[in-house]
Amino acid sequence: MKPYDLLSTVEYGGCSAKLSANDLSTALADLPKTPHKNLLVDIETHDDAGVYKVSDDLALIQTTDFFPPVCSDPYEFGQIAAANALSDVYAMGGEVLTALNIVAFPTKVPLDVLKEILRGGIEKVIEAGGVMMGGHTIVDDVPKYGLAVTGSIHPDRIITNAAAKPGDVLILTKPIGAGIIMAGKRIGEIEMDKYQPILESMKQLNKEGGRIMQKYKVKCATDITGFGLLGHALKLAMGSNVTLKIDSKRVPSFNGALDLIELGCIPGACFRNLEYVENECTFEKSLRSNHKMLLLDAQTSGGLLICCNENDVNNMIAELSESGYACTSVIGSVCEKGNKYLLIN
């Protein structure tokens, strides 16, 4: 039997799975809040997940993420969607406890495809050391998959968006440009040898990254997903009230991404993310527009953006590189809050 191409279920050019950050802020504005003394982290600081304190030495991290297919192979899609959903727990410095499947699936697609998606997801939960507890499935024209995840952490060791300090050094653990390369794949403009690396990167858990952050007592980090490097950097800068300075030349990117931008292959998400950041961001004149678009590219299951104490930079980079994040790089620094939250050169 010919393998089923999951991408055939998605409207071609499907670069708009995520609601724009501005629209989301508008929708969330003025909604009633549910403050509670045990709610340690919530949406207020634009964080990756919510954290609820159960006792003095235990807090729960809760998060969810799901989206339509990003690749052809159902098993790989399951792995990627699960790695992406689990990532928020790691970005907060926690460990995975349990997960629930969230599934939308069309009646016209063979059930084997669903089985493969779920197999990919469960394998990632096992790799994370978590327990799969079940889930919920609905019928929908376009398949969607993801997880609701619960993690655990000691309340004193939570890593948030809101604790960057001037003098910290910014480290990024995975290359960016995966969204551009996926768009290039859809229009047949990218070779397999440039496509496979992004699949591998998206499948890779941020588990080891989270462990290493805890080892070096990191207090502030986030993971890079749909709002792109700059969108997530902005959320972190706002949460911490600092200015992040990012040197675009030092940001690692996937081979082929800049060539695709040169062709004009720029996913719509780049423009959405540009709208989100531009008022709070100074782009140096020397920054080429191609590079600017790359920094705005939406990532799926992207790497960790870590605010690292300057004394630990070398050790952390060495350890991250040895733990499978081979492209880990210093990409900038945290400064006192200046005119704008981001300064990109």
Next chain:
Amino acid sequence: MKTIDAKGQLCPIPLIMTKKALGELKENETLEVLMDNETSVKNVTRYLEEMGMKPSTGKKDSIYHVFVNKTSEVSENVNVEDFCTINNERLSDYIVSFQKNKLGEGSEELGTILAKAFINTLPEVEAKPKKLIFLNSGIYLVLKDSPVIDTLKKLEQMGIEILVCGTCLDYYKKKEELGVGIVSNMYVILESLSKTSKVIYL
């Protein structure tokens, strides 16, 4: 004028078609792009603006017409202002580090005059530094009431990076009065100094 039809095409195809068509046009020729999807129109016009061009859009019978004049290649840079300021490639690979707010040893009054003259001359010299670093009492030169504040702002606009020592601003309690540049730290300053070919200390 050349017309391309990107109707029925979803992102990023209209962008690719536009970029390709522009590449085939001569300078000052006009390109018309037809689209039927608002998001594509928004992205294509934004992209053209990023490339320094000035597209205009009309709508007729639910079809969008985007017109753009092809301008020269230098338009890779982001802002229209770029055309009237100096190109970054003309910055040289050296840094000037201001250790104090005066230039040289001797009369304080003369030192102040010389520091002012030094900075005011920078926009005129051909080989401009890529960065200026302000340390210790040097930070007085980048405060709002500094006599050279306008020149420094002009230099910053030209693409010269101005780094100001945050610890020094704190020490002199002048953080609120910063008029130009980025508050920086020793790590960034040291990285800058160690990675450049030449540093002039004043």
